[in-house]
Amino acid sequence: MYTTELDKTQKKPDTAARPEDSERLAAFEARVAADEFIEPKDWMPEAYRRTLIRQMSQHAHSEIVGMLPEGNWITRAPTLRRKLILLAKVQDEAGHGLYLYSATETLGVSRDELVQNLLSGKAKYSTIFNYPTLTWADIPAIGWLVDGAAIMNQIPLQRCSYGPYARAMVRICKEESFHQRQGYEAMCALMEGPEAQRRVAQDALNRWWWPALMMFGPTDDNSPNSAQSMAWRIKRNSNDELRQKFVDITVPQAEAIGLKIPDPDLKWNEEKGGYDFGPIDWEEFYAVVRGEGPVNHERMSARRKAWDDGAWVREAASAHAAKVEARRRADAA
Amino acid sequence: MSNQWPLWEVFIRSKNGLAHRHAGSVHAADAQMAIENARDLYTRRQEGVSLWVVPSAQIVASDPSDAEALFEPAKDKIYRHPTFYDIPSNVKYM
Numbered sequence: 001m002y003t004t005e006l007d008k009t010q011k012k013p014d015t016a017a018r019p020e021d022s023e024r025l026a027a028f029e030a031r032v033a034a035d036e037f038i039e040p041k042d043w044m045p046e047a048y049r050r051t052l053i054r055q056m057s058q059h060a061h062s063e064i065v066g067m068l069p070e071g072n073w074i075t076r077a078p079t080l081r082r083k084l085i086l087l088a089k090v091q092d093e094a095g096h097g098l099y100l101y102s103a104t105e106t107l108g109v110s111r112d113e114l115v116q117n118l119l120s121g122k123a124k125y126s127t128i129f130n131y132p133t134l135t136w137a138d139i140p141a142i143g144w145l146v147d148g149a150a151i152m153n154q155i156p157l158q159r160c161s162y163g164p165y166a167r168a169m170v171r172i173c174k175e176e177s178f179h180q181r182q183g184y185e186a187m188c189a190l191m192e193g194p195e196a197q198r199r200v201a202q203d204a205l206n207r208w209w210w211p212a213l214m215m216f217g218p219t220d221d222n223s224p225n226s227a228q229s230m231a232w233r234i235k236r237n238s239n240d241e242l243r244q245k246f247v248d249i250t251v252p253q254a255e256a257i258g259l260k261i262p263d264p265d266l267k268w269n270e271e272k273g274g275y276d277f278g279p280i281d282w283e284e285f286y287a288v289v290r291g292e293g294p295v296n297h298e299r300m301s302a303r304r305k306a307w308d309d310g311a312w313v314r315e316a317a318s319a320h321a322a323k324v325e326a327r328r329r330a331d332a333a
Numbered sequence: 334m335s336n337q338w339p340l341w342e343v344f345i346r347s348k349n350g351l352a353h354r355h356a357g358s359v360h361a362a363d364a365q366m367a368i369e370n371a372r373d374l375y376t377r378r379q380e381g382v383s384l385w386v387v388p389s390a391q392i393v394a395s396d397p398s399d400a401e402a403l404f405e406p407a408k409d410k411i412y413r414h415p416t417f418y419d420i421p422s423n424v425k426y427m
Contacts, residue, residue, distance in 0.1 A: 042397045091377065098374055102358040105340065111360055112337050168357070175378075318338065321363035 021045075032233050037163040040106035048232055051225075053107050054123075055234060056165055060100035061118045062126035065299050067093045069133045070142060078136060085182050086139060092175050099171055103164035119304050127285065128215050130293030137190055137204035143183015145205075145212040148250060151176050152242050153216070161233035184253065191257040198258070205254065206262040213277075214285045216243040248274045340389040341367040343374075345381035353385050361386075 024043050031038065038044055067090050074090065077083035101111055117123035128146055133139065154176060157169045190201040217223060217239040229235035247266075254261055265278030287293065338360040344353035356375045361367035367386040375381070395403055411417050420427050 039397070041394065088377075095374055095377065098359070099357055105358065110337065111340075164357075171357075314338070317362040317366065321366070324363065 029231075032161045032231075035159070035233075036161075037166065038161050039163045047228075048234075049107055051229065051232075052162055052165065052234060053104055053109050055229075056100055056104040056107075056162075057109075057114045057117065058124050058126075060097045060104060060114070061123055062129065063093045063097035063100065064118075065125045065129045065303065066146075067097075068299055068302055069129060069131070070139060072133050073136060073139050076136065077139075082139075082186065089143070089179055089182065092179065096172050096175070099168040100165075103162075103168045106164045115307065119300075119307055121291070121300065124289070126215060127288040127293065128211050130288050130296045130299060131207070131211050132295045132298075134207070135200050135204060137187075137200045138208065140183045140186035140190060140201070141204040141208040143179050143181075144187055144253070145183075145208050145250065146215065147176055147179040147183060149212050149215045149246055151180060152246050152249075153237075156236035157234075159233075160236065165234070187259070188257050191259065202259055205259050209262050210280065210284075213243055213247070213280055214288075216240075216246065218282070218285070244274055247277055251275055338362045338366075341371070341386040342389050342392060343367075343371040344385040344387070345371075345375055346383040347381055349382060353383065356380075358389060359386070 025045055028038070028044060028048075038048075070086060070090050070093075074083060074086050077086050101114060104114060105111060114123070118125070128149075133142070151173070154169050154173050158166055158173060160166050160169065187201060190197050220226065220238045220240045223239055226235060226238060230238075251261055251266065263278045265276065267276045268274075269276045288296070291297075339362075340358050340360055341364075342358050343356045345356045346353045356371075359367055359370040359374055361370050364386060368384055371384050371386055376384070407413075
């Protein structure tokens with residue numbers, strides 16, 4: 001799905017250490033500025049490679065961890081249709097994670113290393129997945145708001161400068177719109193029901209609205225790495241720009257089905273042609289980034305358990321493959 | 334920790350008449366698993382009628398730093414293109 005600008009400790013990029021590097025750097029920057037793509041094995045500044053590995057792998061981790069909040073409701077979906085849809089969506093998220101891991105590996109890092117970075121806590125994933133899914137209505141809310149926010153970020157990335165990342169984004173965007181539509185459709189169904197059901201839907205919106213806005217990351221003046229990422233074309237719009245666009249698009253969607261955005265300061269601003277909205281609780285955001293979110297611990301435990309419990313499967317598959325190969329060679333000899 | 338399955342590149346033919354196109358990669362213990370993983374990952378929406386999986390280590394790629402030497406010679410051979418030739422306008426089917 002999406003990754004926020006989480007690494008505030010990133011050092012300034014180490015540019016032009018040697019004379020020939022500064023020529024290559026200039027050529028690289030010219031290509032990027034001309035909207036050309038960088039492909040694996042092309043020369044690239046080390047800082048570009050490192051920041052891409054971080055951004056792409058954190059995006060991949062987000063997809064995989066993102067399977068957990070929704071996976072939680074597969075056995076309790078209210079109808080068979082909703083269950084099939086949710087299974088398909090969670091499967092897609094696994095797929096998205098894998099597209100992104102594959103793309104990241106083209107930068108010269110192994111899958112093992114990426115997975116260990118997640119499990120050790122060294123790598124981050126999107127803050128949104130550290131919130132619990134407390135009711136069935138959370139599932140429609142996530143599809144509508146969380147995938148909706150992800151789409152805002154992912155569409156421009158289809159033309160980011162790194163070829164494998166851009167192509168993974170194209171594939172992901174094709175699948176993401178089903179994710180949002182199924183969520184909104186399920187919200188519509190809830191809002192057509194009795195009063196108690198509509199209250200559950202409103203409650204889910206109340207709990208997911210602000211975390212969804214936080215998905216776009218810190219405000220522009222608190223995002224020191226944004227300028228370099230934009231120059232390198234791996235970030236195409238500012239955090240505040242995308243957040244504003246998301247609010248402007250989503251408020252009418254809520255109003256259309258009788259939901260109320262939980263923001264007393266939300267107000268249409270005719271002059272700017274968009275909504276003014278209330279302050280975001282950045283204390284909460286940074287707490288979740290630090291690992292103090294409601295279910296940070298549960299998410300990481302689940303991932304570690306899945307990895308550990310699956311070890312015998314990985315080993316058995318390798319052992320079986322080796323055995324079959326040995327038998328094949330013996331037969332051929 | 335590192336008993337990593339090898340990496341395979343995946344190519345998909347979306348329908349007969351078209352060639353296989355590179356779609357991405359999968360890790361798998363052997364060829365059969367690679368086909369099955371590629372099917373699960375890259376064809377959930379009927380994207381293909383045929384899959385190729387190739388161990389990534391088997392792919393030989395041209396070195397980007399050789400690109401100029403390899404591809405420059407074609408640049409000035411415009412006589413390989415039909416538009417290079419003038420045919421009298423009253424002559425048809427050419």
